Amino acid sequence: MKILKKNQISGLRKDLSIYIHIPFCEKICPYCDFNKYSKVDQLIPDFTQSLIKEIRWNSEEFNNSKIVSISLGGGTPSYINNEDLKSVFDSIKNNYYLDDKFEFSIEINPADLDDSKLELYEEIGINRVSVGGQSFDNKILKRLGRNHDSEKLIKSLELLSSSYIDNINLDLIFGVPSQTLIQWEHSLKMFLNFSFPHLSAYLLTFEPKTKFYKDLNQKRIFEPEENEIIDMFNLTLEILNNNDYYQYEISNWAKKGRESIHNLRYWNSENYLGFGPGSSSLINGKRMKNISSLKKYIQLSKNKVSPDGLYSEISTISEEEKMIEYIMLNLRLNKGIEHNDFNQKFNKIFIFKFKEILKELNNNFLVESNSESTFLTNKGKLLSDYIFSKFTEEISL
Structure with a gap:
């Protein structure tokens, strides 16, 4: 990172x-x-x-x-x-x-x-x-x-x-x-x-x-x-x-x-600013995270004249991280992952890249796929953390 x-x-x-x-x-x-x-x-x-x-x-x-x-x-x-x-x-x-x-x-x-x-x-x-x-x-x-x-x-x-x-x-x-x-x-x-x-x-x-x-x-x-x-x-x-x-x-x-x-x-990973201790911001693919300590947040605010001193981290999101976040956040939504949107964002064909995972998840009735999208079944919604981990493991290889 x-x-x-x-x-x-x-x-x-x-x-x-x-x-x-x-x-x-x-x-x-x-x-x-x-x-x-x-x-x-x-x-x-x-x-x-x-x-x-x-x-x-x-x-x-x-x-x-x-x-x-x-x-x-x-x-x-x-x-x-x-x-x-x-x-x-x-x-x-x-x-x-x-x-x-x-x-x-x-x-x-x-x-x-x-x-x-x-x-x-x-x-x-x-x-x-x-x-x-x-x-x-x-x-x-x-x-x-x-x-x-x-x-x-x-x-x-x-x-x-x-x-x-x-x-x-x-x-x-x-x-x-x-x-x-x-x-x-x-x-x-x-x-x-x-x-x-x-x-x-x-x-x-x-x-x-x-x-x-x-x-x-x-x-x-x-x-x-x-x-x-x-x-x-x-x-x-x-x-x-x-x-x-x-x-x-x-x-x-x-x-x-x-x-x-x-x-x-x-x-949908739109831009947002976070204020207050422990809050995060996402700006044009970059993430800033504030320090979590309340007392330190107050003390640094008294001494600084810019937000830099309140950040515990300012980082760019790697392509792998973007893909993981995209999949996790979109699978949380009922519409799921829209294949064309994924393909355009990452220059990869979703159903080909995750062919084996999708086969396993489909066979276990955890996701459904059609020509346009992949989304969680009702059973999959209860096992979403497991499903997210499968995609994360594949992307991180």
Whole structure:
């Protein structure tokens, strides 16, 4: 991987997305491996000022770009106070050109939502909200370490339903230890009651460095049986398909025309800037990654006058890496890999280059191929990590 200097990255004159990482949480969930911090509220004011500096520092190079989507993630963006959030948005508004129809999304915790936050969201132009509900069952919520119960989740969703926002996503998790099919069905049907246009249904993964991973290895908890996961996934397909939602990505379902613009741009490897500790940017085939340490991020921001000092890495993406990312990201999408697009991008014939892998995966009913594309089957969507590894091994030979 070739390492580049910042001045070797040319400025943009086209659509751009922005991701802002706000790493604060009231408590750390046992399954989460994102860059996050709890019980450090005293650092929020300094973090906010550091974030504003980083946003401003990048504006000279990118202020002629058109911002088509902004996503506030974390962590828990709804955890910080209204004044800090408004000052972050003002720094973007004052330094970048925002498209008239840009998607502005925020992830929220049900425990944080109230009328004052909704008033602020409307004031600054947030037009999409993603709610980290995870379940409508109190036993599952407790097992996931959430700081809300089902009653609070329902109240927050009712508050959103009566607000100005009509583009609402709900996050739900299945495959939780001891979760039953009946509990999962209840959560799906509760989601339908609200008629939201989007659902993210995530299969729980046991990520290294999380409490769940440690508990799993020490046999304090156990993964659900494979047949239980399959039953939950098939139930999801049945219920959502019967209610006019379509699966456009492995974990994401939407009504037609209500897909997440920001997420689609990410999965299609479009240009985006990341702000905040641990965030990444992708600019014209080059990747910059910020340092992850919150305290170091704040300290360096106080001493530097450009974003260079915040990067832990600036690198160009090799052809092999581009191909791996292209395959992984496109197979996540329902449309899969479009053969002509792959052939043009990499000057290789997809079905010839991966002939043996495709034969194996087709024989095991993990992918389907036609003259135009290759895409995951429903069975393949549950084994996507294995499928990705097969392509990665072949490309890396």
